[in-house]
Every structure is written in C-alpha cells, then in structure tokens.
Amino acid sequence: MESRTEFKIKSPPTDAISAVEFGPNSTQFLLVSSWDSTVRLYDIHANTMRLKYNHDLPVLDVAFQDAVHAYSGGLGNTLKMYDINSNTETIMGTHDKPIRKIEHCTAVNAILTGGWDAAVKLWDPRSPTCVGSYLQPDVVLALSVCGDKFVVGTAKRKVCIWDLRNMAGMFQRRESSLKYQTRCIKGFPNEQGYVLSSIEGRVAVEYLDTMPEAQKKKYAFKCHRIKENNVEHIYPVNAISFHSAYNTFATGGSDGYVNIWDGFNKKRLCQFHRYNAGVAALSFSHDGSVLAIGVSYLNEAEIPPGGSDEREIYIRYVNDQETKPK
Amino acid sequence: MGRKKKKQSRPWCWYPFCFLEDCDDNDEDDLQRSLLRNHISLLADNLYSGCRSSPPPQEEARRTDTVYCNREFEDEKILIQHQKAKHFKCHICHKKLYTGPGLSIHCMQVHKEAIDKVPNSLPNRSNIEIEIYGMEGIPPNDAKEHERQRNGGRPGSPSSGEDEPVQKKPKPEGLLGSAPGAMPGMATGLPGMPPQPGMPPLPGMAPHPGMAPHPGMPPHPGMPPMHPMMPMGHVGPPFMGPGMMPGMSGMPSGMQPPVSGASIPPARPLFPSAAAAAVSTAASTASVTGSAPLGTDFKPITSVASGGGSIGPIKPTFPAYSSAGDSICATAIGNSLANSGDQKVTLIATTGAASKIIHPPEDLSLEEIRARLPKYQRRQIDESGRSAQSEAVVTVSQHQQAAALQQAAVQQQQAVQQQQQQQQVQQQQQAAANVAAAAFQADQQQRQQQAAALNALQQQQQRFPRPPQAVMVPASAAAMPVSSVALMAPLMRPTMTLAAPALIHGGNMMRPPPMGLPPGVRKIDDVREIVYTTDSRRQKERMRGGKNVMIIQIETIEIKILDRMIRHRISTTQRLVVLVRLYVLTVRLQGARSLLDECRMNPVWLLKPCFTIQALQGMIGALPPGAAMHPAFAAAPMGFPGPMLTPMMHPRFR
Numbered sequence: 006m007e008s009r010t011e012f013k014i015k016s017p018p019t020d021a022i023s024a025v026e027f028g029p030n031s032t033q034f035l036l037v038s039s040w041d042s043t044v045r046l047y048d049i050h051a052n053t054m055r056l057k058y059n060h061d062l063p064v065l066d067v068a069f070q071d072a073v074h075a076y077s078g079g080l081g082n083t084l085k086m087y088d089i090n091s092n093t094e095t096i097m098g099t100h101d102k103p104i105r106k107i108e109h110c111t112a113v114n115a116i117l118t119g120g121w122d123a124a125v126k127l128w129d130p131r132s133p134t135c136v137g138s139y140l141q142p143d144v145v146l147a148l149s150v151c152g153d154k155f156v157v158g159t160a161k162r163k164v165c166i167w168d169l170r171n172m173a174g175m176f177q178r179r180e181s182s183l184k185y186q187t188r189c190i191k192g193f194p195n196e197q198g199y200v201l202s203s204i205e206g207r208v209a210v211e212y213l214d215t216m217p218e219a220q221k222k223k224y225a226f227k228c229h230r231i232k233e234n235n236v237e238h239i240y241p242v243n244a245i246s247f248h249s250a251y252n253t254f255a256t257g258g259s260d261g262y263v264n265i266w267d268g269f270n271k272k273r274l275c276q277f278h279r280y281n282a283g284v285a286a287l288s289f290s291h292d293g294s295v296l297a298i299g300v301s302y303l304n305e306a307e308i309p310p311g312g313s314d315e316r317e318i319y320i321r322y323v324n325d326q327e328t329k330p331k
Numbered sequence: 332m333g334r335k336k337k338k339q340s341r342p343w344c345w346y347p348f349c350f351l352e353d354c355d356d357n358d359e360d361d362l363q364r365s366l367l368r369n370h371i372s373l374l375a376d377n378l379y380s381g382c383r384s385s386p387p388p389q390e391e392a393r394r395t396d397t398v399y400c401n402r403e404f405e406d407e408k409i410l411i412q413h414q415k416a417k418h419f420k421c422h423i424c425h426k427k428l429y430t431g432p433g434l435s436i437h438c439m440q441v442h443k444e445a446i447d448k449v450p451n452s453l454p455n456r457s458n459i460e461i462e463i464y465g466m467e468g469i470p471p472n473d474a475k476e477h478e479r480q481r482n483g484g485r486p487g488s489p490s491s492g493e494d495e496p497v498q499k500k501p502k503p504e505g506l507l508g509s510a511p512g513a514m515p516g517m518a519t520g521l522p523g524m525p526p527q528p529g530m531p532p533l534p535g536m537a538p539h540p541g542m543a544p545h546p547g548m549p550p551h552p553g554m555p556p557m558h559p560m561m562p563m564g565h566v567g568p569p570f571m572g573p574g575m576m577p578g579m580s581g582m583p584s585g586m587q588p589p590v591s592g593a594s595i596p597p598a599r600p601l602f603p604s605a606a607a608a609a610v611s612t613a614a615s616t617a618s619v620t621g622s623a624p625l626g627t628d629f630k631p632i633t634s635v636a637s638g639g640g641s642i643g644p645i646k647p648t649f650p651a652y653s654s655a656g657d658s659i660c661a662t663a664i665g666n667s668l669a670n671s672g673d674q675k676v677t678l679i680a681t682t683g684a685a686s687k688i689i690h691p692p693e694d695l696s697l698e699e700i701r702a703r704l705p706k707y708q709r710r711q712i713d714e715s716g717r718s719a720q721s722e723a724v725v726t727v728s729q730h731q732q733a734a735a736l737q738q739a740a741v742q743q744q745q746a747v748q749q750q751q752q753q754q755q756v757q758q759q760q761q762a763a764a765n766v767a768a769a770a771f772q773a774d775q776q777q778r779q780q781q782a783a784a785l786n787a788l789q790q791q792q793q794r795f796p797r798p799p800q801a802v803m804v805p806a807s808a809a810a811m812p813v814s815s816v817a818l819m820a821p822l823m824r825p826t827m828t829l830a831a832p833a834l835i836h837g838g839n840m841m842r843p844p845p846m847g848l849p850p851g852v853r854k855i856d857d858v859r860e861i862v863y864t865t866d867s868r869r870q871k872e873r874m875r876g877g878k879n880v881m882i883i884q885i886e887t888i889e890i891k892i893l894d895r896m897i898r899h900r901i902s903t904t905q906r907l908v909v910l911v912r913l914y915v916l917t918v919r920l921q922g923a924r925s926l927l928d929e930c931r932m933n934p935v936w937l938l939k940p941c942f943t944i945q946a947l948q949g950m951i952g953a954l955p956p957g958a959a960m961h962p963a964f965a966a967a968p969m970g971f972p973g974p975m976l977t978p979m980m981h982p983r984f985r
Contacts, residue, residue: 160696236685
C-alpha cells in the first residue's frame with residue numbers, strides 16, 4: 006500500500022530488521038540494523054542507501070551518538086563505532102554475550118549497552134573503552150534512557166532503574182507490572198516515566214516518581230490483539246517510539262499494526278493499515294514528523310503470516326492528527 | 332421556508348477554486364483558467380499576506396472576485412451539497428462527508444490514510460482541520476473580505492465588459508445574473524434544511540462566525556502548515572498548543588524530573604562492587620559460581636547459565652551457548668531436538684482457550700530464539716572452533732554424527748543435565764557462602780584500586796613538578812577524601828581533555844591567540860593537556876607516553892558539572908575555578924545541579940580563599956581567555972561535544 010504519506014525504502018536488508026533509528030537532528034538519515042549482519046544508512050529524502058557496513062553476526066541494535074557516529078552491536082558480542090564521515094569503524098569492546106540494546110545518553114554523552122550477559126556497560130565515545138559495567142538481575146531485554154536515568158528491562162520481568170549521576174547502586178528496582186516477558190521499554194521524552202510493553206499484547210505506562218500520587222497514575226492497557234474465529238490472537242508489542250514534542254508514542258506489534266497513543270489521556274490517536282508482517286522496529290524522527298517502520302517476521306508464529314521473507318522499511322510522514330493529543 | 336435571503340448573505344463556498352473543476356459549460360475557460368492560474372499565487376498572497384485592507388488593483392480585484400468570489404449558491408443547501416460533492420468526498424470510497432475534519436477522520440479510521448488537505452481547494456484554503464459546514468465556520472475575516480470584494484468588484488455598474496462573463500460563469504450565479512434580490516426559486520425545494528444563512532450552529536459544529544475570536548476553530552489549535560494564512564490572531568506555537576498536556580507544562584526542559592527520590596542517593600553499601608553483589612544476589616551468585624566445572628571451553632557462558640540454573644527455574648540464557656557448554660551441540664544442529672529435550676526452559680503461561688499468544692512457548696525473547704537458528708550459528712561455531720581448543724571442534728563434529736542418532740543425543744543430554752543439576756545444588760549451597768566473601772573481596776579490590784590511584788597521583792606529581800598547575804594537582808588530590816574514590820564508581824570519560832581549548836575542539840582547529848600566559852608557559856601549544864581522569868591505569872598510560880600532561884583526578888559529579896557548565900557557556904576559566912573549588916570544598920556528594928546552581932548564583936562561593944591567589948592566577952592565566960567564546964563552543968549543542976564532532980582530530984585517532 007503505497008501512498009503519498011508512506012513509501013518503502015529501496016534496497017532493504019536481506020534479512021529481518023532488528024532496529025531502525027533516525028539521526029538526532031535531521032529527518033534525512035535513517036540507520037537500520039539487520040539480521041543479515043549489516044548496518045545500513047539510508048537517505049530517506051532521496052530514498053537511497055548511503056552506506057553499509059558489516060558485522061560478523063546479526064546486528065541487534067544500532068544507535069546514533071551524533072549525526073556522524075553510529076554504534077552497533079549484536080550476536081557478535083562486539084560494540085562497533087562507525088564514523089559515517091570517514092567510513093571508519095572502531096571496535097569499542099565486547100560483552101560476554103550478544104549485545105541486545107544500545108542507547109546514547111545525551112545527558113552525559115555516553116553509550117549504554119545492554120547484553121544477554123546480564124550486564125549494562127557504559128562506554129566513553131571518545132576512547133574505545135568501557136568505563137563501567139553494571140550487573141543486572143538477568144538477561145537484558147530492553148533498555149532506555151530517560152533523562153538522567155535509564156531503565157533496564159530484563160528477563161523474568163525485572164525492571165531496574167539506574168541513575169547516571171550515581172552509578173554505585175541501582176536507583177530503583179521494580180518488577181514489571183505486566184505478567185509476561187518484557188519486550189520493549191522507552192522513556193518519555195519529558196523524563197517523567199517510561200512505557201513498557203510485553204509479549205502479551207499489553208503496554209504499561211509507568212512513572213519514575215515513587216510517590217503514591219504519581220504511582221497512582223500508572224496503568225496498563227491491552228493492544229495488538231486480533232480476534233479470528235472467536236480466538237483472540239495476542240501479539241508481542243515489539244517496538245515503541247516516542248514523539249519527542251507531544252509525548253505520544255507509537256507501538257508496533259507482531260500483528261503488523263502500528264498504533265499511536267496518547268499516554269496521558271489514555272487515548273489511541275490512530276492506527277495505520279496492517280503491514281505484511283510484524284512490526285519489528287519503530288523510530289520517530291527528532292521532530293516527530295516522520296515515522297520509520299521496520300517490518301519483519303521474527304519467528305513469533307509457527308506459520309509466518311504472508312511469507313516469511315517480508316522485510317521492509319516503511320517511511321511514513323505523520324501529521325498532527327495522528328500524533329497530537331486531542 | 333421561502334424567505335428571501337438578504338443579499339449579502341448569499342451562501343458561498345469558502346473553499347475557493349471549486350468551480351474550476353466543474354465549470355465546464357462555457358469554454359473560454361481554458362484561457363480563463365490559465366489566466367487564473369497565473370494569478371493564483373499572487374492573489375493568494377494578496378488575500379492572505381495580512382495586507383488585506385489594501386485592495387489589490389482593480390483588475391486583479393475583479394479576478395479575485397472571480398476566483399475567490401468563491402462561488403455563490405442559491406441557498407445553503409445547495410452549497411452544502413456542493414461541498415459534500417466537491418470538497419468533502421472521500422477519494423477512496425466516494426463517501427460524502429460533511430466537513431473537512433469529518434473527511435479526515437473518515438479517511439484515517441476507515442482507510443487508515445491521512446488526508447492533509449481539502450480536495451479541490453487552493454493551497455491556502457485547503458486546511459482540512461477547519462470545520463466549515465455550508466456557511467458555518469467561515470472565518471469572519473474571510474466573510475468580510477468576501478463581502479468587501481463582492482461589493483467592491485461588483486459595484487452595480489459594469490465597470491468593464493470583460494469580467495462580466497467571468498462573474499457569471501458559475502452556473503447558479505448565471506441564473507441570477509447580478510440581480511441581487513432575486514428570489515431563488517429552487518431553494519425551497521429541499522426540505523429539512525433551513526435556507527437561512529444565519530442559521531444556528533448545528534450541534535457539534537463550530538461556533539457561529541463572529542461570535543468567537545476563533546470561529547471555525549478545529550479541535551487542534553496548532554495547524555502549523557496553514558499558519559500564515561489563518562485569519563485568527565494568536566495561535567500558540569504548534570508544538571505547545573494551549574491546554575495541551577497540562578501535567579507536563581510545568582516541567583523544566585532540562586535535567587531533573589520532579590522525582591522525589593532523584594537526588595537522594597539510595598541507601599547502599601559503601602563499595603560499588605560490593606553493592607552490586609549485595610543488590611543482586613542472583614547475579615552475583617552467577618558470577619561467583621563462575622568456576623562451574625562444566626564446559627571448560629566456554630567459561631563465561633556456562634558460568635552464567637549454570638549459575639542461573641542453580642538459583643531457580645533456569646532458562647538457559649542463550650541455549651545454543653549453554654548446550655554447547657554442556658559439550659553437547661545438539662541445539663546448534665537441530666533446534667527442535669534441543670527444545671524438546673530441554674527441561675529447564677520455562678514456558679509462557681497460556682492464557683486460555685479463547686485466546687492465544689502468538690509467541691514461541693519458551694519464555695525467551697524472540698531474538699534469543701531466533702539467534703539459535705543454524706544460519707546465525709555458523710560463524711559462531713567456526714570461531715569457537717578456532718579460538719578454543721581443537722577439542723571443541725571434535726565435539727562439534729562428533730555431534731554432527733550424533734545428530735543422525737537423535738535418540739542417543741537426547742539421552743546423553745539428559746544424563747548430562749542430571750549431573751549438572753546435582754552439581755548445581757551443591758554449588759548453590761556454596762554460592763550463598765561465597766556471596767559474603769565476594770563482598771569482602773570487592774571491598775579489598777576497591778581499596779587496592781584506590782591505593783593505586785593515589786600512588787599514581789603521587790608518582791605523577793614527582794615526575795612532573797611544574798609551575799602552578801602541577802602544584803595544584805597534589806593539592807586537590809590531597810583534599811579529596813579517600814573514601815570518595817571508592818564511593819564513586821568510575822563513571823565515564825576516564826580521560827577528559829578539558830582545559831586547553833585546542834584539545835577540546837580537536838587539534839587543528841583555529842585557536843584563540845595566546846594571551847596572558849603565565850611566565851612558566853611558553854606558548855599555547857606548550858600548555859599540556861589537562862586530563863581529568865577517574866582511572867589510574869589510564870593515568871599511567873599517559874605518563875608512560877611522556878606527554879606533558881597534567882592529570883586531575885575527577886569523578887562523576889565533577890564530570891556532570893563540567894558538562895553542565897559547558898552547556899551553560901560558563902567560560903573555561905570559571906569552569907576550572909569551579910572544579911578547584913569542588914575539590915577543595917569536598918562537596919562531591921551533593922547533587923551536581925544544586926552545586927552548579929549555587930556556583931552560578933553566588934559567585935562569591937567560588938572565591939573563598941583556599942588556594943593562594945597566585946596559584947589561581949596561574950591556573951587562569953594558563954587558559955587562553957575567551958575560550959568560551961570559541962565558535963566551537965557556541966555551536967556545541969550539548970555537553971562536551973567538542974572532540975566528538977571532529978573525531979579524527981581527537982588524540983585517540985592521532
């Protein structure tokens with residue numbers, strides 16, 4: 006389904022898409038990491054691939070540090086920094102196990118990685134060294150920076166909040182308010198809280214403030230479920246991305262839908278059409294005008310819906326109607 | 332119903348240009364159209380550039396009237412019909428909606444397609460969010476403008492022959508001619524619709540024109556694209572509409588969310604690693620039992636897996652690995668086999684008959700499961716074969732043979748697992764004891780590190796006895812409470828090249844001229860970089876490099892403060908002073924922000940006599956004045972970006 010508000014990116018990766026991310030201050034460049042062991046940079050204005058570099062093994066996440074530096078890691082356990090201007094790559098270091106999540110924290114200008122070795126590591130962008138490794142209770146499945154803090158979601162539904170200003174110990178330790186495995190976490194741009202999604206078609210809105218009145222506001226809701234033949238199919242919510250200005254967020258599920266929500270008013274703002282496979286990754290551009298949608302089959306169902314080789318990146322220009330709280 | 336309409340309130344369509352689409356009956360239109368098109372932009376500008384009061388030249392005014400007279404209709408019903416047919420019709424299913432917002436919501440909800448402008452309308456009057464229904468909701472300015480032009484362009488006497496056909500071109504208009512009071516005979520034929528243009532607003536419709544300052548205001552006050560031509564006075568910036576997100580409007584954009592506990596450091600043991608050990612016994616147990624006897628080839632991997640296994644309902648964090656660690660590579664070869672044989676995996680609870688979670692049964696992330704696919708294993712096996720001993724390769728190859736005999740493999744695996752579980756029980760008991768030991772060890776390590784750091788500082792002090800800067804280092808180091816080294820886990824930026832701006836901005840960038848250098852310093856290039864470090868090892872490296880380096884031990888909060896100061900454009904000198912003060916006053920444990928605020932609000936605070944004036948002056952003099960004015964600083968958007976933007980100039984790359 007092509008229209009003027011949405012188009013597919015040409016020459017997509019040859020395997021499932023693991024992450025998409027827009028550059029920090031332009032809507033032009035999009036980083037895409039993939040299970041085909043590559044990281045690609047697309048120019049979405051011209052709809053061309055600008056460059057591509059390889060890892061040894063599938064890449065699970067990628068992050069921009071600034072407009073010209075990308076960090077990527079995956080099953081190869083290695084964190085790579087890629088300089089887009091000079092086309093040079095630097096190996097920053099390794100985890101003991103695959104790296105699942107990479108985030109750039111602007112507050113301290115450092116790179117955070119979370120891995121299946123139950124560690125979160127902090128990297129100094131200017132020297133290829135790890136400056137801190139912080140043990141988590143379990144395998145890291147989700148990680149998001151939220152201002153001065155970052156939120157780690159691990160297996161067994163643990164949620165750990167760390168304060169970058171004081172990394173001597175965990176800032177808060179919680180259990181996920183959802184009953185199923187954590188799939189994705191994203192911090193609100195206004196740094197008040199975070200949104201956590203699970204594999205069981207459900208999303209929780211949580212607040213960092215531990216005061217009872219703040220905690221009273223937290224809630225969870227069901228989504229990404231499809232009723233077929235009287236059986237409700239419940240899909241994992243794979244991706245969350247925030248609109249930086251409105252604090253609304255998009256969720257993408259394995260059902261192939263993208264929904265945009267107004268978390269503060271508990272409203273769904275819109276739903277896009279169904280994509281041919283699950284939505285694996287989402288990224289709003291810095292100004293919230295463009296949403297990149299990575300569509301891939303992630304082996305969530307035994308039988309892939311509509312062909313397992315679906316792997317596309319859609320670029321959708323969103324408008325205020327779709328993203329602004331009403 | 333047959334009430335006569337007042338002349339000035341003959342309904343007209345606010346969406347201009349509508350008739351170009353359907354005025355096909357008399358055809359001088361082509362010429363006319365091209366003419367019109369040529370004028371569109373100009374006219375549009377005239378109409379909406381805010382100089383509306385000054386009427387355009389006569390001829391253009393007439394055209395304006397033509398184009399923007401905005402097709403008048405017999406009565407509002409016909410207007411509404413027209414609008415439904417021409418402007419509010421869904422281009423996908425051809426359903427006729429009633430208003431622009433209605434159309435857009437329809438398209439969004441039914442077709443999942445965003446529609447951004449009203450069909451068949453000029454760009455400046457195509458705002459889909461303005462709610463216009465017939466004559467309802469037309470901005471009063473536009474209504475006035477229309478009226479003005481209508482009267483002005485048609486003063487009763489035909490000013491020229493040429494615009495007569497133009498004016499008459501719209502069909503209904505043609506019927507009436509210019510007789511203003513003519514009774515529209517057909518108007519009464521349509522029931523249900525009051526033909527009065529001044530009809531009361533329908534429920535849910537926009538307020539009556541002229542009543543509200545923002546008539547026809549759609550629910551979204553922002554409307555960024557249409558902004559310049561919107562006839563409403565003040566509209567909030569699109570990103571911060573009034574009343575939007577009231578809960579957040581009070582938020583400072585910056586650093587500290589109003590989290591009550593944010594600035595209060597959590598209660599914790601004194602030493603970070605011990606803290607980590609204490610905080611997460613599970614994890615630390617895993618690390619303590621790291622010497623699990625299984626799978627010697629895959630130590631780091633098995634350690635966690637087996638450690639986890641000893642704790643509770645294990646799931647192998649990375650089954651391919653862990654089974655490899657069990658010296659059984661069955662998973663790498665046949666996934667289904669491994670899954671069926673793997674008893675330890677926790678399963679996702681099913682939700683009932685009426686619903687089904689679309690997820691593999693194991694409680695692993697999709698990525699972990701996918702990563703076990705053979706195609707993603709290939710190089711892993713290769714690497715392990717290469718890097719580990721040849722035994723691993725043997726095991727693998729043996730296993731490929733064994734894969735043919737799957738039964739055997741399963742049995743073998745189960746046997747191994749049983750063994751493993753027994754061992755794990757024992758380990759678990761040990762582990763509990765080990766936790767305490769670990770905490771103690773960590774403590775010891777911290778002490779060692781800390782001693783090393785102090786050592787390094789002292790060594791360095793001996794090695795680089797220098798004018799003021801060098802004097803400062805030991806002073807600050809000495810002022811530092813010993814425990815703080817251990818309290819603060821080294822956070823980031825083990826080295827920060829800070830003071831000499833040349834280094835901050837990358838070596839080859841333009842530098843401010845050397846001015847006011849202290850006597851000991853020959854020229855700017857000679858000012859050795861000042862390195863703030865949290866890591867003694869790197870200090871030593873630096874010193875081995877033999878550079879002229881001044882090293883200052885620095886910690887988390889100082890780093891934060893530095894970042895903040897840079898962001899706040901505090902000059903280099905001031906930054907340094909603040910830093911010095913920080914050391915001297917040993918207020919590390921306060922929140923960085925409050926400290927900084929205090930520094931900024933009360934500069935006297937910085938000037939307490941702790942160092943001799945000479946030493947301070949030396950420090951300050953060593954820094955080129957005006958460093959803060961350096962363009963790189965001004966351009967830098969966030970904390971400490973200098974070298975990042977020009978990485979090739981960074982020492983690391985040289």
